[in-house]
Every structure is written in structure tokens, then in C-alpha cells.
Amino acid sequence: MKHIRNLTLATAICSVLLSCQEKKAESTIGADAAVEARVEQILSQMTLAEKIGQMNQVSAGGDVAIYADALRKGQIGSILNEVDPVKINEYQRICMEESRLGIPLLVARDVIHGYHTVFPIPLGLAATFDPALVEEGARVAALEATAQGIRWTFSPMLDIARDPRWGRIAEGSGEDTFLDARMAEAMVHGYQGREADTTSMAACIKHFVGYGAAEGGRDYNSTFLTERQLRNVYLPPFEAAVKAGAMTLMTSFNDNDGVPSTGNTFVVKDVLRGEWGFDGLVVTDWNSMGEMIAHGFGVDRKDVAEKALEAGVDMDMMTYGFLSHLEELVRSGAVKESAINQAVRNILRVKVLLGLFEHPYVDVTAGDAVQYAPEHLAAAQKSAEESAILLKNDGVLPLNPASVRNILVTGPMADAPHDQLGTWAFDGQKNHTVTPLAALQARFPGKVTYVPGLTYSREKRERFDDVMAAARRADVVLVFLGEEAILSGEAHSLADLNLKGSQSELLAAVKSAGKPVVATVMAGRPLTIERDLPNCGALLYAFHPGTMGGPALANILFGDVNPSGKTPITFLRTVGQAPLYYSHNMTGRPYNNETLLDEIPAEAGQTSLGNTSYYLDYGAYPLFPFGYGLSYTSFSYSGVSLDREVYGKDDVITVSFSLANTGQYEGEEVVQVYVRDLVGSITRPVKELKHFERVALRPGERRSLQVQIPVCSLAFVGLDGIKKVEPGEFQLWVAGDSASGDPLSFKVQ
Numbered sequence: 001m002k003h004i005r006n007l008t009l010a011t012a013i014c015s016v017l018l019s020c021q022e023k024k025a026e027s028t029i030g031a032d033a034a035v036e037a038r039v040e041q042i043l044s045q046m047t048l049a050e051k052i053g054q055m056n057q058v059s060a061g062g063d064v065a066i067y068a069d070a071l072r073k074g075q076i077g078s079i080l081n082e083v084d085p086v087k088i089n090e091y092q093r094i095c096m097e098e099s100r101l102g103i104p105l106l107v108a109r110d111v112i113h114g115y116h117t118v119f120p121i122p123l124g125l126a127a128t129f130d131p132a133l134v135e136e137g138a139r140v141a142a143l144e145a146t147a148q149g150i151r152w153t154f155s156p157m158l159d160i161a162r163d164p165r166w167g168r169i170a171e172g173s174g175e176d177t178f179l180d181a182r183m184a185e186a187m188v189h190g191y192q193g194r195e196a197d198t199t200s201m202a203a204c205i206k207h208f209v210g211y212g213a214a215e216g217g218r219d220y221n222s223t224f225l226t227e228r229q230l231r232n233v234y235l236p237p238f239e240a241a242v243k244a245g246a247m248t249l250m251t252s253f254n255d256n257d258g259v260p261s262t263g264n265t266f267v268v269k270d271v272l273r274g275e276w277g278f279d280g281l282v283v284t285d286w287n288s289m290g291e292m293i294a295h296g297f298g299v300d301r302k303d304v305a306e307k308a309l310e311a312g313v314d315m316d317m318m319t320y321g322f323l324s325h326l327e328e329l330v331r332s333g334a335v336k337e338s339a340i341n342q343a344v345r346n347i348l349r350v351k352v353l354l355g356l357f358e359h360p361y362v363d364v365t366a367g368d369a370v371q372y373a374p375e376h377l378a379a380a381q382k383s384a385e386e387s388a389i390l391l392k393n394d395g396v397l398p399l400n401p402a403s404v405r406n407i408l409v410t411g412p413m414a415d416a417p418h419d420q421l422g423t424w425a426f427d428g429q430k431n432h433t434v435t436p437l438a439a440l441q442a443r444f445p446g447k448v449t450y451v452p453g454l455t456y457s458r459e460k461r462e463r464f465d466d467v468m469a470a471a472r473r474a475d476v477v478l479v480f481l482g483e484e485a486i487l488s489g490e491a492h493s494l495a496d497l498n499l500k501g502s503q504s505e506l507l508a509a510v511k512s513a514g515k516p517v518v519a520t521v522m523a524g525r526p527l528t529i530e531r532d533l534p535n536c537g538a539l540l541y542a543f544h545p546g547t548m549g550g551p552a553l554a555n556i557l558f559g560d561v562n563p564s565g566k567t568p569i570t571f572l573r574t575v576g577q578a579p580l581y582y583s584h585n586m587t588g589r590p591y592n593n594e595t596l597l598d599e600i601p602a603e604a605g606q607t608s609l610g611n612t613s614y615y616l617d618y619g620a621y622p623l624f625p626f627g628y629g630l631s632y633t634s635f636s637y638s639g640v641s642l643d644r645e646v647y648g649k650d651d652v653i654t655v656s657f658s659l660a661n662t663g664q665y666e667g668e669e670v671v672q673v674y675v676r677d678l679v680g681s682i683t684r685p686v687k688e689l690k691h692f693e694r695v696a697l698r699p700g701e702r703r704s705l706q707v708q709i710p711v712c713s714l715a716f717v718g719l720d721g722i723k724k725v726e727p728g729e730f731q732l733w734v735a736g737d738s739a740s741g742d743p744l745s746f747k748v749q
């Protein structure tokens, strides 16, 4: 991290932000004077040891007796990983009745894309481009988790990720800052509820910050983001989530430009606390305080505990650094008790706001009825339906349910109930999961033949005789491919993104039977599927779709639901293109469709190759751009116009256009608006998403639409380090993906 900022600059950024947006709230998490008074009153009674105890979070999930003594002494402020409501109540009872001050615990869990009812992985949720639906999903997760005593989730993950090798790309909203910020707000509102009550679960925005930019896409690896990249690309989703009221934040594992996040005063103290005024709770990631020793950023636990506190961390997850060393650091004068008071205030404020002092216990008889409630399953199914992206269709889809007699279902993901839940779905149960095979068998009794071909994605097979025999008898072949949950997520990065094992061979084999072939891919990331496209008539990309993936996909395949998901991340042709994302800066030598290596004779010399920015073997374009996805119908944009040619910095741009459904099916289009700032004090992205919305149209329907883009949303941190709109010429596109549409021009003066 470069400490190029100074206080004047910080103030300048702040005031520009404030003039553009609403006034900075007194308390970002909604504490009023009564809450503050309560916090002060509790704090005033606490010993130094009790204060430090609040700053300690431990992993429970075993025998309650293990921690009973520490709880009585007030040495634990929060637990994670206990999901048994009876045990949670017992932990709380010990705190409330047997500890001196009766301070309840914050009970945490990684409820990432659903609790028992599992929704699509967050990358799949982002593909819906539907914040209202995503909010509903987070609300369902909160209802189920709080019914069992969990009041804090470590979600949403807001790490911008532009390298699909990174396994945790599954857990976020993909490559785009604007989309990520909208999903962040939706999830915060869903988890925390619009009204605080016992169904509110504190959100934890993570990982602060830059973790998704791990070098080479290898998890935990270093990042080297400049302050300007942080401010223009990586920080805005966090700022949006703070403005939405996110109660807690987690520091990340990575070091950025040499400074591990858990010891990074600039990002935590200066930006988060200082500029954004965040008064929620900052927790470390799991032992990320201790890992500062492995980073070589501190000599021992005492040293890193001091550094984390100094950076602005309030709670230590699983290092025991605060618990073991803060008292000694205060006594020696190295740390001021006032810094500890501040951290404890931040923790108590969250506990008070969640109402934990009044409602520490959960009703153990009521929780089960809430899990997998029909309306929760319906929301999960709708989310899976909206998140599936149709990437190819030669006309084979939708299938006609009336005419199928023998459906062959094959592939390793056809009946993988655990794996379709995806990463971080600890509490989703296999027996509640409906796979595509189960959904199709229920819908077409006696008409489905299941020959898996491969039992798991990495399996290698020479021949597929059994599948081929069944394919010859079938009238359609549905092939479910992808990767198991274990191949993405934390510490699960990959260097090769082709379909693993003999999956591509399986697809090619069934294609040779001459029957219509539809491939559905379930994966935690955008895999490199270029070589597979010719071997299927249609390809649906479902990510890991969750509990109700089966019925959702069956509905799409058989035309009850028209696919409407759009790529939240660029799909690469080959892994060597990574990182490739739509909002890249313009180079001095932009690619201009120059010759590729295999298009020129071997004897041709160097001069026959273009001197622009591309790969000789793969060019410069992806397989599918950001924002892309087909529908069973077609949409046509026309009459795009702006209300003016020149705008002032405080104006709002009104974009008018007409959208028509020109096909045969009812459908939803994700309308996208992109802007380019042609000349800046620094080079600017070739396009940036500034607005999206879903529009539903019946066949033949045409609608006139208007979109408002505030000019202040075009601001960025330029050469002088100040966030502002720079006057000059801009272009604007309205289209169904990031690579389509014709630009309109306007000026800002």
C-alpha cells in the first residue's frame, strides 16, 4: 500500500463524495444517543481484562464445557462455528448468568449463500443482475440462521476478482465494481433486515481489501494495488456497503504492496474509519493477525497484536493475540487503554443494536419449522432460474415437453447433490437438494435414462460405450458437466480451467451419436469451454445453483422459464488470457484484429505480425464478454438518445431508448448502460457499467424506457488523488452486454 495520501487529500476526497452523495451519517450502523449511552454505561463497569475478553473470538462447535470457564471470566466476546441452538443457548446462559457483567456473545457463522436452503453461489447470484432477488435470498438466509441462534454472518464477500484461477471467485460478484456494489447493498439489507429485530443478522463485508487480486490467481498470494486502483476499483463496493449500514468488516489475508491488511493503518484507520466514518466492528480473518508473523511483518504474537490494534482492528479471530498480550502491552505503555476502549465500544455497539442484551436466547422449538420453508425454496429456485446463463443455442432449446419420449441424462454433475450446492455451503443438506436428474425423473416418469458416463469430474475414461448405446436410443441428450464444489472456494485455485478428466471427450462422444445435445455446466468459476461449444447444440452455464438447481434447470430446458442470466465475469478462451476484463484501460496500441499466428504461413517474418496489444495465438478478445447472455427470444434496442449534449457536474443524464421483444417468447432483458471517459488526467477504462435493470417484455411488446445517470457517478480518483468528475468528452452505450451497441457522445463541462 502506498501511503501517498495526506490529510488534506483525504478531506478533499471526503468532501467531494459528500457533495455528490448524501450527508455522512453520524453512525454508519445506526446507533443513536441512547445506544451510545448504553455502550458507555457497560464499558464503565468493565475491567481491562473483561474489555480484552470482548475482543477475542474463538471457534466453538464442540463441547460447551471447553469454553465454560473462559466465558465465566468474560474472556470471549464471540464464537463461530456452533450451529446447535441448544448449545448456543447454553453458551449464552453462561455469559448472561455466570459472568460478572452478563454480556451476551455474538454468535457467528459463514452463512454465505443461504443457510439450510442454499442459493446459487454468489457469482451465480451476481449473474441475475437482480439486487431485489439477491436481497430476498439474504433475508431467507437470515431467517433460517437467526432461528437457530446465529446473529452474525461472514458475508458478503466483496472482493473484485478478475482472475478465474482464484478459487474464491465463486464467493463474490465477479469483476465489476458497480455490479459488486449493488450486490453488496442488497446482501447487507437482506441479512440485517430493513428493521432491526431478532431476525437481523449482522453482515460482515470482507475481505478488506484487495484479496481478489492475488498474484497469479493463487489464494493468499500478495497483491500490488496502487492507492488509485484501490480507490477506483476495489474500495467502492465496501464504501457502498458501509453506506448501506453494514455492521461489521473483516480484514483480509493478503499483503498489499508489502503491508498485510490486518496491520494496515491506511485502509482500516484512515479510509474506513476516517473517511467513511465506519463505527461498526472490525474483525480479523481466521488467524490473519498471527499470519502477519509468517508474512514477516512482526516478530511474535505480541508484536502483531500491537500492530493490529494500532491499525484499527477490534476483534481477533483465532489468534489469541489480543487475549494473550494486550494487558501486558497496556501495562508497559506500548498501547493506550483508550485504544482498547474504542475497540470494545465498536463491539458493544453491535451487540446492543442487535438486541442481544434483551434477546440472548433462541427458541429451540421454533427453529426447525423455518428451515427449508416452501417460500425459501421458491426464492432459491427463482434465483437459480435467473442466474443460469444461456451461452449458445442453435435452436435446440427450449425442448418441447410434449414430444420427448426418451431423455438421456449423463455427466458427472447430473446427480451430485452436495456438489451443486457449491463452496461454503456447510449447512445445506444433501437430502434436501434436488438435482437435475431427480427433477427430470419427477417430471418425466419412465422417460429418463441415466447413464453418468463419469462419476466425478476428474475421472478419465477411454470409451463411453454404455453412454453411446443409450444416446442412440434417446431423442435428446442432456449432459451435465463442470466441477465439484471442492474445486473452487478458499485455497482451491486452479492453473488449468478446461473441463477436467474426460468430460470434453464425453461431450464429443455423445455428439457423434447424432442426437440433439444440450450441455449444462455447473462450476464455481467461468471455465474455459471454447473447445466444448462445437459439441453441443446449446450450452447453459449454471454455476453451482444450490438446493433447487434441478427444478430450475429443468424449467429452463423445457421452456417454462426463459433464461435471463448475464455473465458477471468475462469468459476466457484460454487460461493464458487471464486477467482479461471488459473495463480495462486503453493501451497506446489497441488491438485491431491483426493476424493471428495460425493465419499466416510458417515462413512469414516478424513484420507480418501486428504491433498491437494481443496474444499471437489467441488475439485479444474473450470467449464471452461481461454482461453477455442469450434468451429464447430476441431483444432490439432503438432510438437511444440523451436529453442534452452538454452537462454540468451536478446534472443528471437522462437516457431514453426503446426496447422491443422481437422474438416468440416472453422474456426478461438485463439492460446495461456503459460510459467511457475519453480523455482524463489518467488513462480511463474503455467502458464502465453505470446502470443495469431487468425489463420483462411479452413477444412483440415494445417499451419506451428512461434511465438516469448522475454525472457525479462518473467521478474517479485522478492524477491529483482527488475524486471528481473531469470535464471533457464521454461516450455512452445502452446494450444487452459490454461488447454491443453504438456509442452516443456527450460532454461534461
Ligand code: NOJ
Pocket (backbone or CB within 6 Å): 110, 154, 206, 285, 286, 490
Ligand atoms: C477464513 C475465510 O477467509 C473467511 O472468509 C471466513 O469467513 C473465515 N475463515 C471464518 O470461517
